[in-house]
Amino acid sequence: MVAGVAFAALAASASMKTLVRIEPLTIPAGTTAKTIAVDVHATRAKILSAAKSRQHDVTLELDVEAERSPEVFYEVWLGAPQGKRYNVGNVALYGAGIRSEARGEFHPAHVRLFVSDALALALRHASTKTLNVTFVASGKSTAALTIRKMELVAGPRQRE
Amino acid sequence: MSHSRRRFLKTTAVAVAGASLFDFNELMAAPPLVRLDVGPLTAGSPALKSYAKAITAMQALPTTNPLSWAYQAAIHGTTLSGSHPAWNTCQHGTPYFWSWHRMYLYWFERIIRKMSNDPTFALPYWNYEASTERYLPVPFRDAASSLYTSHRGAGWNAGTSFLSSSAVATSGFMPVIPYFTAQGNCEGTPHGAVHVSIGGWMGSVPTAAQDPIFYLHHANIDRWWNLWLKQGGGRSNPLSDAAWKTTKFLFFDENGAQQWMTGCDVLRAALQLNYTYQGEGTQVNQYCLKVLPWWVFEKEWLIEWPPIKLPPGPDPGPIEINVREQRKRLLTVANDANTDVTLELEGVEADKQPSVFWEVYVGLPKGKAPSSESAHYVGNIALFGHGVRDEHQHGGFKPAEFSFKVDRALQNALAQDESGKLDLTFVARGAETKGGTRELVRNDANLSVGKARLAARRLKKT
Numbered sequence: 001m002v003a004g005v006a007f008a009a010l011a012a013s014a015s016m017k018t019l020v021r022i023e024p025l026t027i028p029a030g031t032t033a034k035t036i037a038v039d040v041h042a043t044r045a046k047i048l049s050a051a052k053s054r055q056h057d058v059t060l061e062l063d064v065e066a067e068r069s070p071e072v073f074y075e076v077w078l079g080a081p082q083g084k085r086y087n088v089g090n091v092a093l094y095g096a097g098i099r100s101e102a103r104g105e106f107h108p109a110h111v112r113l114f115v116s117d118a119l120a121l122a123l124r125h126a127s128t129k130t131l132n133v134t135f136v137a138s139g140k141s142t143a144a145l146t147i148r149k150m151e152l153v154a155g156p157r158q159r160e
Numbered sequence: 161m162s163h164s165r166r167r168f169l170k171t172t173a174v175a176v177a178g179a180s181l182f183d184f185n186e187l188m189a190a191p192p193l194v195r196l197d198v199g200p201l202t203a204g205s206p207a208l209k210s211y212a213k214a215i216t217a218m219q220a221l222p223t224t225n226p227l228s229w230a231y232q233a234a235i236h237g238t239t240l241s242g243s244h245p246a247w248n249t250c251q252h253g254t255p256y257f258w259s260w261h262r263m264y265l266y267w268f269e270r271i272i273r274k275m276s277n278d279p280t281f282a283l284p285y286w287n288y289e290a291s292t293e294r295y296l297p298v299p300f301r302d303a304a305s306s307l308y309t310s311h312r313g314a315g316w317n318a319g320t321s322f323l324s325s326s327a328v329a330t331s332g333f334m335p336v337i338p339y340f341t342a343q344g345n346c347e348g349t350p351h352g353a354v355h356v357s358i359g360g361w362m363g364s365v366p367t368a369a370q371d372p373i374f375y376l377h378h379a380n381i382d383r384w385w386n387l388w389l390k391q392g393g394g395r396s397n398p399l400s401d402a403a404w405k406t407t408k409f410l411f412f413d414e415n416g417a418q419q420w421m422t423g424c425d426v427l428r429a430a431l432q433l434n435y436t437y438q439g440e441g442t443q444v445n446q447y448c449l450k451v452l453p454w455w456v457f458e459k460e461w462l463i464e465w466p467p468i469k470l471p472p473g474p475d476p477g478p479i480e481i482n483v484r485e486q487r488k489r490l491l492t493v494a495n496d497a498n499t500d501v502t503l504e505l506e507g508v509e510a511d512k513q514p515s516v517f518w519e520v521y522v523g524l525p526k527g528k529a530p531s532s533e534s535a536h537y538v539g540n541i542a543l544f545g546h547g548v549r550d551e552h553q554h555g556g557f558k559p560a561e562f563s564f565k566v567d568r569a570l571q572n573a574l575a576q577d578e579s580g581k582l583d584l585t586f587v588a589r590g591a592e593t594k595g596g597t598r599e600l601v602r603n604d605a606n607l608s609v610g611k612a613r614l615a616a617r618r619l620k621k622t
C-alpha cells in the first residue's frame with residue numbers, strides 16, 4: 001500500500017518551528033478571491049527575522065481538500081493591507097485531496113509554498129500589524145475548497 | 161542492433177567505474193530516441209502522425225485488451241466499473257509521482273510504437289513554459305484527428321484559451337533541493353495547475369489519460385525531473401529510501417505481457433529507457449546499489465587521510481595525502497570492474513546546524529573550479545537531523561557517516577597527476593542568488609571528520 005500525501009518526507013520535522021497558525025477556512029464554490037487577515041502584531045519581528053535568515057526557509061504549509069475537483073487552481077498572494085501583494089505559488093488540487101476521487105484512506109493534499117522573500121517585503125515596515133493571505137481562483141470554481149490547516153513555518157533552508 | 165561508438169565509449173566508462181553494480185544491457189542499447197518539443201511540429205510530422213495512427217488503432221480494441229486506449233487510460237484512472245490488473249494505480253501525493261509517471265509513459269510509448277508500426281516513435285513533450293506554446297498544440301484541435309477530444313474546457317479547442325504564466329511556473333520546485341519537496345511542488349504547479357486549467361477530461365484523475373494531450377503534458381513533467389536533477393547542488397534521487405527504490409508497479413508491454421517496475425529501473429532515462437529530450441543535454445545518471453548482504457563482501461582499506469577539521473569561514477583548501485607507494489594498488493582497484501572503491505567518512509559532526517552543505521571532491525586538479533558535474537565530484541555532506549551536536553534529541557548524539565563511490569574520480573585523479581599526491585576537497589555550498597550574482601558562501605559551523613578512508617569492496621571468492 002502506498003502512503004498517502006502526508007508521507008513522512010513532507011511531514012514537519014522536529015527542526016521546523018511554527019511561527020503563526022492561521023485559522024482554517026473554506027472558500028465557497030464560485031468565489032473569485034478570498035482574503036484573510038492574519039494578525040502579526042506580536043509575531044512580525046520573529047517572522048521577519050526567519051524570512052531574512054540565510055539558514056532558514058519560511059514556508060506556508062497548507063492541508064487542503066475538496067469534495068470534488070474545484071476545476072480551478074488558486075493563486076496565493078501575501079501582502080500588507082496597504083502594500084503590494086506578492087505571489088507565492090498556487091494551490092492546485094489534482095489527484096490528491098479530492099474526497100470523491102480518493103482510493104482507500106483519504107488524506108488532504110499537503111502544499112508547501114516558499115514565502116521568505118514575499119514576507120521579507122510584505123512585513124518590512126515596522127508599522128505592519130496585519131498580513132493578508134489572498135487566494136485568487138484561476139476561473140469559476142465549481143466546488144468549495146477547504147483549508148484544514150494553514151501555518152507559517154520556519155525550517156532549515158531547502159533552496160539554492 | 162546498432163550503437164554509436166561515442167555512446168559505447170561513454171557508457172563503457174561508466175561501467176568500468178563499477179560494473180558489478182550496473183546492467184551491462186545498457187552498454188548494448190540502441191542510441192536513445194529523442195522526445196521532441198511539440199511546438200514546431202505539425203499534424204504531418206512523423207511523431208504526431210504515428211501517435212494519431214496508434215490512437216486510432218488502440219481505440220478500436222476492446223476495453224479489456226491491455227493495449228487498448230481505454231485500458232491504458234484506466235491504468236492511470238477510470239470511471240469504468242470492474243477491476244483489471246493495474247487499473248487506477250496512478251500515484252499522486254505519494255513519493256512515487258515522478259517515478260510512476262515515468263514508468264507509465266515508458267510502456268505507453270512502446271505500445272504506441274507497436275500500434276503505429278513506427279519503431280522510431282518517441283512521445284513529444286508540451287513545452288508550455290515557452291511563451292509561444294501556451295495554447296493547445298494545433299494538431300490536437302483538429303476535430304478530424306484522433307488527437308482531438310471534445311472533452312476539454314471552454315476555448316481550448318477553439319484556440320482562445322491558454323495557460324497562464326502562473327500555471328506553468330517552475331519557480332516553486334526548481335530551486336528546491338530535497339527530492340520529495342521538489343517533486344511535491346512540481347506536482348502542484350505546473351502539473352496540477354495545467355491539468356485543471358485545461359479541464360474536461362484532463363481536469364480529473366479518473367478521466368485525464370483519455371485525452372491524447374495528457375501524455376505530452378506528462379512528458380514535459382518527466383523532462384523537468386531530469387532538468388531539476390541536472391542542476392546539481394545536492395539534488396539527488398531518493399537512493400537512500402528503500403521503499404522508493406523497491407516498490408513495484410505493474411504495467412503492460414507492447415505484447416500485452418505484464419511488466420513490473422521499480423524506482424531503480426527509471427533512474428537513467430537514456431541508458432535504461434532509451435530516450436532523451438530535445439535540447440536536454442547530458443543526463444545525470446544515478447545508480448541503485450545492488451542490495452547484497454554485507455557478509456558476501458570483503459573490504460580492503462587502502463589509504464587514510466589525517467583527521468579533518470573545517471572551521472567556520474572560507475573553505476580550507478584541499479587536504480593532501482601522499483599516495484606514491486599505494487598508487488599502483490589504487491590504479492588496480494579503480495580499474496577493476498569487480499571492485500567498488502568508496503570514500504568512507506566516519507565520525508562526521510558539526511557543533512551546530514551548518515547553514516551550508518559540502519560538496520566532496522577526490523583528486524580535483526589544482527586551480528580547477530569545483531563543479532558537481534566534474535568527474536572528481538563524489539557526493540555531498542549534508543548534516544540535517546544527525547551529526548549536529550546541539551540538536552540531538554532522540555536517544556543521544558551520534559556522528560554521521562557517509563560513503564561515496566569514487567572509482568571514476570580516482571581513475572581521473574591518478575591519470576592526471578603522477579606527483580603521488582591525492583587531494584580531498586570540501587566545498588561549502590548553499591549559495592543564494594541576489595540580482596543574478598551567486599554570493600560567496602561561508603561555513604558557520606565547526607565540522608570535523610574523524611576518519612576519511614578509501615576502501616575497496618568486492619565480492620568474496622567462494
